Amino acid sequence: MAASADTLIALLHGPDQPGLVAKTAGWIFERGGNILHADQHRDMEQGVFFQRIEWASPPDEDLPSERDAFAAFTASLGMKARILLSGHRPRVALMVSRADHCFHDLILRWKARELRCEICGILSNHPDLGDAAQGYGLPFVHIPVTRGSKPDAEAEQIHRLRQWGAELVVLARYMQILSGPFLETLGAPVINIHHSFLPAFAGARPYHQAHERGVKLIGATAHYVTAILDDGPIIHQDVIRVSHRHGVEDLIRKGRHLEKSVLAQAVNWHLENRVLAYGAKTVVFD
């Protein structure tokens, strides 16, 4: 599924109208582009059209101009577009606390070229993972967060993320709530991994909640972060089976593998421009 060099990947959405598929395909064809993949979706209830379209640019056109021309064209159709050049590798920052499984997993996948991005730095409210980050050759900044210091800490976090040019922030088991103002100021998407099958067991200690309720499956949910805790648009979810034999410690251990794979898949889809959040939901062109 990996795109080859020299393609553009556009994610569009806007009010539905007849002929949108023909118009976008026609525009690309007329300019000498070749569509490699195209996928559409209509939300019939809300009258919204969604499209992900990937095409090889004409050889005589540079990609940024092509991108700008396509953006202008789709705007003229009343649609919003997010367009990725295949050669661009978005800059991604991780935020972590003490747990290291998602941290290692994302970085090793990145090093194995499974994730098309540049990991630009690690922020943490604890110093624990500093050495490991250094071992990977990645910048690590420890910013303690206490109840009183939160506004200052968030300002410092924003400062670092901007300095690094982060286009995506991944909360790889970061155990602090980000404030509404933080998210607004940041202006970049934030993906979180919640260690339950949302909306079940939102909030703190979900494995403890799951154990208490006696569920037979535990889950993990990757979602975009909004100002409301554990309520943002869901990108990916998965579950594994547990039984009465599993104590809370077992759920935590079993959940780790799930958290890693669910978060990595969600980040991967985001980086391949496959995820479009609208309202409380996502369209995922997988």
Next chain:
Amino acid sequence: MAASADTLIALLHGPDQPGLVAKTAGWIFERGGNILHADQHRDMEQGVFFQRIEWASPPDEDLPSERDAFAAFTASLGMKARILLSGHRPRVALMVSRADHCFHDLILRWKARELRCEICGILSNHPDLGDAAQGYGLPFVHIPVTRGSKPDAEAEQIHRLRQWGAELVVLARYMQILSGPFLETLGAPVINIHHSFLPAFAGARPYHQAHERGVKLIGATAHYVTAILDDGPIIHQDVIRVSHRHGVEDLIRKGRHLEKSVLAQAVNWHLENRVLAYGAKTVVFD
């Protein structure tokens, strides 16, 4: 896993104490029985011991006496036992409304000898499935339930269930809430299939709730019914993947297959004396 003829299957639980495994196994051995399966569990937090043990009775002993003797023995150890004779086929009543998928599925599995029971009758608050029940040769009683008539209707339901000698009641998509007094008076276990991954989306119209929240998996949950809606001990759960392409109608259609398999599995485990409810949870010796 099917038990052969002439075995006893006991489900025990009680306060943990040293030597319980040795004592039950020793008792059976000394009387000439042969243990076919034995499975134990300890809830360390609550100090409770659970055991499912199946054994071939000694040839010179009749099963009911053996059962009574074992019950007396385990009582002397401070444990409660539920003991099933392998030849006994518990009488099961179904309660249904209009949806027929779980209804057909359970009856066809029963006819295919997948369920070790006798289906003794069908109660419904709608007449719709009467003909189908008749086609299967099963008693069908239509008892309308309205807000005002509920106490009378429940009395009539109890009457029929007792008449049929129902030892287990299965709510095969029965769309009415059973009252606390009904459950108390009935005195038999009731298994329900809820069409969501509980505790997410309890209550009415779970597929609509799931669609609105934009989840990426939908689930079904089989549980024992208690006086609190959708809160009883969970026996079995499963999920399937959905996407933005699936409307509510698709979730309903996809969910049907899940509901059938989850409910059938839960009923099957119950009938094989594999499920022990304690507190808000179950132990399932699968």
Next chain:
Amino acid sequence: MAASADTLIALLHGPDQPGLVAKTAGWIFERGGNILHADQHRDMEQGVFFQRIEWASPPDEDLPSERDAFAAFTASLGMKARILLSGHRPRVALMVSRADHCFHDLILRWKARELRCEICGILSNHPDLGDAAQGYGLPFVHIPVTRGSKPDAEAEQIHRLRQWGAELVVLARYMQILSGPFLETLGAPVINIHHSFLPAFAGARPYHQAHERGVKLIGATAHYVTAILDDGPIIHQDVIRVSHRHGVEDLIRKGRHLEKSVLAQAVNWHLENRVLAYGAKTVVFD
């Protein structure tokens, strides 16, 4: 995902060339049609383009003419098209032996309007399911097959299938091999359910083979039938977990549910014109 009334669903494939997406979408748009879904695939290795496209016909055009015009248009592009009118319900015949689980499952799904087809009749080499077919109001013809009688039996089968106008034949656990000449003469697609995860355990008694090998998952595979046993293009597969505790009888029992769901899904996809067989494989636009 169910198509609403008055749509056309085309499955296309042919040599890849630039502009195919634009051309088909443009053709539909110019004639006043509205594309509801469109999905494409390119087999890069073989240079083949595949498309499934569903559109609402223009109000002033009748569907059969639209279909013929689109077929002519795509032929002019060097592509082959299979075009379904949404109002058309293909005629489907079942072939069965003694096992009845897939038989009941398909018929109940059909009656529940999950399958967009007309079940036109049942052929069997055994008389066992005759009464059940009659109970469903479906024609049932018993054609015994012995080694010596196979050519005559196949001629009689072809005769009946033609009489019923079968456009699809589903082998719902039909335990005889269909000959090459039968398939050629029939000229209609045949879908089979094989009770293993092909290519593992092709041929007879797959659950016995699986048990002997000690696998930890058992599977089921729905595929188009070709003259080579269990070798046709795979449409759908699924698996479930088993353990050392499960004997062959348990595998058979557990496998039943899997066979039902895998076969029903494959038939459903075929009926919604989502499956394109090419070479030894399928493209499934799900």
Next chain:
Amino acid sequence: MAASADTLIALLHGPDQPGLVAKTAGWIFERGGNILHADQHRDMEQGVFFQRIEWASPPDEDLPSERDAFAAFTASLGMKARILLSGHRPRVALMVSRADHCFHDLILRWKARELRCEICGILSNHPDLGDAAQGYGLPFVHIPVTRGSKPDAEAEQIHRLRQWGAELVVLARYMQILSGPFLETLGAPVINIHHSFLPAFAGARPYHQAHERGVKLIGATAHYVTAILDDGPIIHQDVIRVSHRHGVEDLIRKGRHLEKSVLAQAVNWHLENRVLAYGAKTVVFD
């Protein structure tokens, strides 16, 4: 599920006979031990009894003596026993080639205390992972293997494994076949991860084979290594869904995550003394 300190875990098997459960439980009880878990299995066809039993030793007895006494006792019953002291952490060597995903995954799980062992060293027929091994502080020995040098290389491998005291060897995507004499001389169990759902696609390049056959699920299989390639007793298997959209490269990428989790689970079960190989199969007390 993690055993607490000061327990013994015995895996037994031998000819079935009445009273085995009672006898082992009785022996432990009489000596003042407390059974924490006990699980039995009977292979009815072959008349073999299997048991995994974990107990807290009596406070006045040292574990090695208890182990030896239990071994003598079970030998007197005609059974073979493998007994693990919970405090003992078996020494595990990894053999790798170039692929590093299972290598990192096992080591990180070990560092996160998910695997109860000591990783004692890494052998490789390529130098590629030497730096990474060093980064983890683990001995790494590069032993090239060519057709001509294989006997010498295997002798050197045996030498190193003995030097490290390896009690288990894990082939973490080691791409060379181990000879029968090597396995015999080694005398320790060897676990391999094969990147297909065995017995489908044994041998080389299984993802290429799977892609060519057009399967809809790909798998991974962890098994004990025997002298016959990809034929040893299966410990664990899992699958994930693929479609026509996935090229061979995608199967390889998707398979990596599967290989990691399947191998880690199999190694974990082995280390917890949960796996008993007999004939071509395993009993896994999970």
